[in-house]
Amino acid sequence: DAGVIQSPRHEVTEMGQEVTLRCKPISGHNSLFWYRQTMMRGLELLIYFNNNVPIDDSGMPEDRFSAKMPNASFSTLKIQPSEPRDSAVYFCASSPPLGARTEAFFGQGTRLTVV
Amino acid sequence: AQTVTQSQPEMSVQEAETVTLSCTYDTSESNYYLFWYKQPPSRQMILVIRQEAYKQQNATENRFSVNFQKAAKSFSLKISDSQLGDTAMYFCAFMKPPGETSGSRLTFGEGTQLTVNP
Numbered sequence: 001d002a003g004v005i006q007s008p009r010h011e012v013t014e015m016g017q018e019v020t021l022r023c024k025p026i027s028g029h030n031s032l033f034w035y036r037q038t039m040m041r042g043l044e045l046l047i048y049f050n051n052n053v054p055i056d057d058s059g060m061p062e063d064r065f066s067a068k069m070p071n072a073s074f075s076t077l078k079i080q081p082s083e084p085r086d087s088a089v090y091f092c093a094s095s096p097p098l099g100a101r102t103e104a105f106f107g108q109g110t111r112l113t114v115v
Numbered sequence: 116a117q118t119v120t121q122s123q124p125e126m127s128v129q130e131a132e133t134v135t136l137s138c139t140y141d142t143s144e145s146n147y148y149l150f151w152y153k154q155p156p157s158r159q160m161i162l163v164i165r166q167e168a169y170k171q172q173n174a175t176e177n178r179f180s181v182n183f184q185k186a187a188k189s190f191s192l193k194i195s196d197s198q199l200g201d202t203a204m205y206f207c208a209f210m211k212p213p214g215e216t217s218g219s220r221l222t223f224g225e226g227t228q229l230t231v232n233p
Contacts, residue, residue, distance in 0.1 A: 031213070033220060043206065043223040056220070089158060093221075098213050102148050102167075104221055106160035 002026075004107035006092050012113045018080040021110045023092030024073055031095040033104065034067055034077050038088045046090075049075065082114045117142045117209050121224035128197045129232050135182075136192045136227050138207030144168075148210040149183065149190045150221070155203040163205070166190065197231045204228050 005024040013019050025032050033048040047057040049069045057067070064083070069075040079086055089111050093104040118141045128134035140149070151163040166174045166183050173181050178198075182191045194201055207224040 031219075035221075042225050043221075045220045045222075048220055091160065093160075095213070095219070102210065102213060102219075103150065103162055103165055104210075105162075106152075109158050109160075111158075 004092055004094050004105050006090075006107035006110050008110060009108060010111050010113075012115065013082055015083055015114055016081040017114075018078065019082045019086075019112060019114075021077040021090050021092075021112070023075045023077070023107060025075070025092070025094030026096075026105055027073070028096060029094035029105070030072070030097045032069060032075050033093040033095070034075070035091040035093065036088045037091060037109070043091075046077070079112075082112075084114045087112055087114050117144070117147075117211070117222045119207050119209050119222050119224035121205075121207055121227050123227045124225070125228045125230070127230040127232055128194075130197055130199060132197055133193060133195045134197055134229065136194075136205050136207075136229065138190045138192070138224055140188050140190065140207070140209050140224075142188070142209065142211075144211055146212055148212070149181075150208040150210065151179070151181070151190075151192045152206045152208060152223075153201075153203045154206065154226075155200075160206075164192065194229075199231050199233060202229060202231045 007022045034046040037043045046059045047067045052069045067077045089109045091109045093106045147168045149166045153161045164176045178195045204226045208221045211219045213219040
């Protein structure tokens with residue numbers, strides 16, 4: 001099993017540009033989570049999907065952020081336009097269906113720097 | 116809403132010694148899951164150990180064990196025979212049981228930076 005795969009691992013962009021982060025969950029997992037990690041706020045949930053449907057997006061900071069999950073094997077997190085305060089590490093995680101071992105598996109994260 | 120508190124921002128221990136990291140949480144749920152994740156400098160989030168609240172027996176994984184006190188809402192991590200590779204940020208996390216149709220989010224503590232000294 002390849003684990004949760006995120007791309008890119010590092011992204012440096014200029015303020016105002018669009019940024020797209022990508023995630024491939026573990027095959028067979030039906031829940032997908034996007035977390036953001038900053039020094040100030042720690043690890044916080046942005047949004048999560050179950051069976052490709054967004055369940056809770058209350059953590060999405062503002063309208064500049066959007067997330068999609070067009071199928072069970074792919075999700076994107078988009079920031080448009082990006083701002084310096086969006087600089088953080090963004091993690092994607094997936095979880096197996098109810099009845100399986102309850103835990104979340106994390107990707108290696110994308111370090112985003114907005115200059 | 117659930118909250119998780121780690122009151123020790125930093126800790127250090129000598130190699131081969133034992134160290135305990137503290138975690139408390141607040142919830143009105145009766146059944147839930149608790150986790151300790153390790154984040155080394157590579158930033159990968161690695162699951163160290165998990166505990167189901169309905170199990171009274173404390174979880175153990177090799178050199179890692181927990182002291183789960185449900186009434187006190189305390190979930191500490193003990194690392195025995197500390198190794199240099201244990202140097203990392205450690206996060207305590209809470210998860211409600213997943214629903215029939217939805218997964219369940221993790222709520223993280225602030226983290227404890229552990230340094231193992233040679």
